Amino acid sequence: MGRVGACGDNAAMESFFALLQKDVLNTRRWATREDLRIPIVTWIERTYHRRRRQDRLGRLTPIEYETSMTTPANQAA
Known part of the structure; x- marks a missing residue:
């Protein structure tokens, strides 16, 4: 979040x-x-x-990031 009245910040908060x-x-x-x-x-x-x-997660959701970071062996366990 940046300056007061910045349109990008307003759009994010309104959303x-x-x-x-x-x-x-x-x-x-x-x-x-x-x-x-x-x-x-x-x-x-x-x-x-x-x-x-x-x-911080490369524009992934936390669930997507966690899934991409686990190995197939960990997913099977």
């Missing part, structure tokens, strides 16, 4: 919040903000981080 809203916030009616805390953290850790492509 993230659109997914969060579609997958968590709009799934049901939430009584309080406290009720949302665990579902949001769970969604980020279990869904978002596992399926988004990461620069």
